[in-house]
Amino acid sequence: MLQIENLEKEFIMHIRGDAEIEGFDCISFSAKAGTLIAVTGPSGSGKSSLLKCIYRTYTPTGGHTYYTCEDGNVVDLAVAEPWEIIRLRATEIGYVSQFFSVIPRVSAIDILTNTQTARGIPSKSARERAAEYLEKVGISPQLWDMYPATFSGGEKQRLNIANALITRPRLLLLDEPTASLDARSKEWVMNMILDLKQEGAAMVGVFHDEIAIETLADWRYEMRERQMVPIDYKMDYAQEELAAFA
Numbered sequence: 639m640l641q642i643e644n645l646e647k648e649f650i651m652h653i654r655g656d657a658e659i660e661g662f663d664c665i666s667f668s669a670k671a672g673t674l675i676a677v678t679g680p681s682g683s684g685k686s687s688l689l690k691c692i693y694r695t696y697t698p699t700g701g702h703t704y705y706t707c708e709d710g711n712v713v714d715l716a717v718a719e720p721w722e723i724i725r726l727r728a729t730e731i732g733y734v735s736q737f738f739s740v741i742p743r744v745s746a747i748d749i750l751t752n753t754q755t756a757r758g759i760p761s762k763s764a765r766e767r768a769a770e771y772l773e774k775v776g777i778s779p780q781l782w783d784m785y786p787a788t789f790s791g792g793e794k795q796r797l798n799i800a801n802a803l804i805t806r807p808r809l810l811l812l813d814e815p816t817a818s819l820d821a822r823s824k825e826w827v828m829n830m831i832l833d834l835k836q837e838g839a840a841m842v843g844v845f846h847d848e849i850a851i852e853t854l855a856d857w858r859y860e861m862r863e864r865q866m867v868p869i870d871y872k873m874d875y876a877q878e879e880l881a882a883f884a
């Protein structure tokens with residue numbers, strides 16, 4: 639469903655005399671329907687930038703991100719027109735950011751309701767589903783009509799995840815979805831991610847949490863020296879590729 643070929647990103651800082659900051663180089667991997675690719679690696683190695691390049695928050699410097707749409711068409715997200723990216727984000731591709739930017743003066747239940755009505759779902763069923771998802775991620779009913787600006791970090795993160803999952807995306811990008819969650823919240827969130835995976839979604843997620851990786855990931859890569867190296871013992875070819883890299 640997602641085939642990434644030689645994707646690269648370099649940041650040119652025009653206001654700093656065109657200084658170059660290295661992102662990543664020559665990244666290739668694929669994510670099939672119903673699988674999750676976990677990306678690990680040290681801080682600053684380019685993990686979030688990779689997800690942002692796939693989602694096209696950042697424009698890659700080179701390479702391809704072939705995505706097979708629900709209608710069977712293949713779109714190269716790396717070079718697709720902005721209108722196409724907006725359309726796919728509205729219908730098929732979800733993203734859970736590392737930090738949730740709260741919409742001011744919109745309640746938690748309205749955020750989840752609006753996400754669905756914007757996709758044409760009637761408001762009554764959208765609201766019912768919003769309540770169901772708030773319950774699933776363990777947000778107390780007394781908070782449903784509150785503004786998330788006052789929520790704890792973990793509550794904001796759970797709302798963030800519910801907001802991405804409620805649209806049932808076919809491709810989901812997750813940037814440290816279980817960071818800042820306690821064990822119980824982590825379990826709720828992991829179960830919801832597993833449900834979506836079983837429905838056939840393809841996922842790429844940045845993780846630091848070993849339990850989440852063990853529970854959710856089918857393939858595991860590490861960002862090392864600007865490249866993505868397979869490190870999962872479950873993968874037959876991983877050792878070979880690792881040997882070639884060393």
Ligand SMILES: Nc1ncnc2c1ncn2[C@@H]1O[C@H](COP(=O)(O)OP(=O)(O)OP(=O)(O)O)[C@@H](O)[C@H]1O
Nearest residue numbers: 649659660661679680681682683684685686687688
């Ligand atoms: N918009 C940007 N402009 C310039 N440099 C950027 C930008 N975004 C990221 N970078 C740089 O790219 C490098 C990789 O950053 P990135 O956020 O992708 O790392 P990361 O592996 O996700 O780190 P962490 O685990 O700490 O979140 C860093 O050196 C960062 O400063």
